[in-house]
Amino acid sequence: MEVIAIQKSTLDGMKNELKALLEMTENAVRKYTPIFKEEKWLDNQEVCLMMDITKRTLQTYKDKGLLPYSKLNRKNYYKRSDVLSLLEAGHPYNTNDNEFIDE
Incomplete structure (x- = not known):
């Protein structure tokens, strides 16, 4: 087993940096x-x-x-809700009003 000795001030600095990192993550x-949680x-x-x-x-949907x-x-x-909204509105490519071509 290897033992490494460091100064207490260095150890305290490392602890403080780890606490700051943990706080940022939280x-x-x-x-x-x-x-x-609200959205799939x-x-x-x-x-x-x-x-x-x-x-x-x-x-094309993204571009438009x-x-x-x-x-x-x-x-x-x-967002699943955005996809469902678009589905409820009907496939936009089936109409010529918004420059889509029938597929």
Whole structure:
């Protein structure tokens, strides 16, 4: 077993930094937990399957601002409630009013 000796002031500094890091983590969890508990988030594949659309159509919805999304680590996520709202409104690509072409 290896024993390493450090000064008490260095140990106290490390403790303080760890406490600050823990506090920052707890604050982030406290801030974002309600968002994820209230809402189910879906990825691209889940949305395409749920709406029975292609990835290209999904991209068009995003480009036209019809379906809001959030990006996390280069991956898109959609609120389930937003997808359901779009489904209830009907598939926008089936109408010519908003420049979509019938598929």
